[in-house]
Amino acid sequence: MQQEMAQSEVEPFSMINKQPVYFSEDWNTGIGGGLWSTGTAMARYFSRHSSSVQKCLQDKETALELGSGNGYLSVCLLAALMGEGEEKNKIRELVVTDVEDHLPLIEKTLKSNSALVRRFSTVDSASKDSEHFSVSASEENSDDTKVIVTEHKWGEFHGEKSSPVSKGKKFDFIFGSDLAYRDHLHRPLIKSLQEFSHDDTVALIGVTMNDTKPKFFTALNDAGFRYERLADHLMDAEFRGNTFGLIAIQRRKRQ
Numbered sequence: 001m002q003q004e005m006a007q008s009e010v011e012p013f014s015m016i017n018k019q020p021v022y023f024s025e026d027w028n029t030g031i032g033g034g035l036w037s038t039g040t041a042m043a044r045y046f047s048r049h050s051s052s053v054q055k056c057l058q059d060k061e062t063a064l065e066l067g068s069g070n071g072y073l074s075v076c077l078l079a080a081l082m083g084e085g086e087e088k089n090k091i092r093e094l095v096v097t098d099v100e101d102h103l104p105l106i107e108k109t110l111k112s113n114s115a116l117v118r119r120f121s122t123v124d125s126a127s128k129d130s131e132h133f134s135v136s137a138s139e140e141n142s143d144d145t146k147v148i149v150t151e152h153k154w155g156e157f158h159g160e161k162s163s164p165v166s167k168g169k170k171f172d173f174i175f176g177s178d179l180a181y182r183d184h185l186h187r188p189l190i191k192s193l194q195e196f197s198h199d200d201t202v203a204l205i206g207v208t209m210n211d212t213k214p215k216f217f218t219a220l221n222d223a224g225f226r227y228e229r230l231a232d233h234l235m236d237a238e239f240r241g242n243t244f245g246l247i248a249i250q251r252r253k254r255q
Contacts (some may be wrong), residue, residue: 013072014043017050019079022112024071029105032069032098033097038206039177041239042073045246046080049234053080054089056202060172063094064165064196066154066189067176069102071109077175078116078145091145095164095171097152106149123164124151156190157195170198177206179215190223193249203249209242226252 012020025034046053065074074096081089083097096106103122150164150213157167174196179189220227232245
C-alpha cells in the first residue's frame with residue numbers, strides 16, 4: 001500500500017491500456033539499462049493495440065522475454081493484457097531474462113509497478129538459492145500472473161527441470177527488442193528460439209533494420225521458422241518506414 005501511494009506521487013513513464021507504467025533508465029547497468037528506439041516502438045504497439053494483443057494472446061498461458069535489459073517491456077505487456085471477462089489476462093507465467101548483471105534493474109522496474117506485478121520472484125539460472133518477493137502479498141490471488149526473473153544466456157540451457165528456463169521448456173509467447181543487432185548474436189538467439197518454441201508459439205521481436213542484417217532472416221528460415229513484418233499502419237507514426245520493424249516469428253508447420 002505504501003509503495004502504491006508513493007507511485008501516485010510520481011509521474012508515470014508511460015500509460016498503456018489506461019495503466020500507469022513506471023520506469024527509470026540506468027545506463028550504468030550497461031547496454032540494456034536504457035530504452036532503445038525499438039523498445040519504444042514495441043511498447044507503443046502494446047499500448048495502441050492492446051485489444052489486438054489481448055485477442056492474439058487469449059489462448060496463451062506462458063510468456064518469455066529474451067534480453068529484457070530493464071524489465072520495461074514485460075511490464076508494458078502486463079498492462080496491455082489488463083482486461084475484464086473474456087479479455088482478462090490469461091498469461092499465468094511470465095519469465096523475464098537477461099544476463100546476470102542486468103537482473104537488479106529488472107527487479108527494480110518490477111517492484112516499481114506493484115499494481116501490475118503482484119507475484120514476483122527471482123531464481124538463479126541453476127534454480128539455487130531462490131529469493132521470493134511478494135510485492136503485494138495482502139492482495140495476491142490465483143489469477144495474478146506469476147513473474148519470474150532469471151538469467152539466460154542465449155543458446156545455453158540447464159538440465160534442471162525446476163529451472164524457469166530449463167532445457168525442453170516451451171513457452172506460448174516469446175518477445176524482446178533489439179536482440180539481433182550484432183551478427184555474432186544471431187546463432188545463439190535462434191538456438192533459444194528453437195529450444196523454447198513449440199509448434200504454436202508466437203514470437204515478436206523488434207529490430208532496427210540497419211543493425212539486423214538480412215543474414216539473420218536467412219538463418220531464421222534455415223532453422224525452420226517463418227516470419228512476417230507487422231504492417232506499417234500498426235506502428236506508431238515515427239517508427240514507420242524502413243528503419244524499424246516488429247517481426248512476428250513462428251515455426252513452419254510440419255507437412
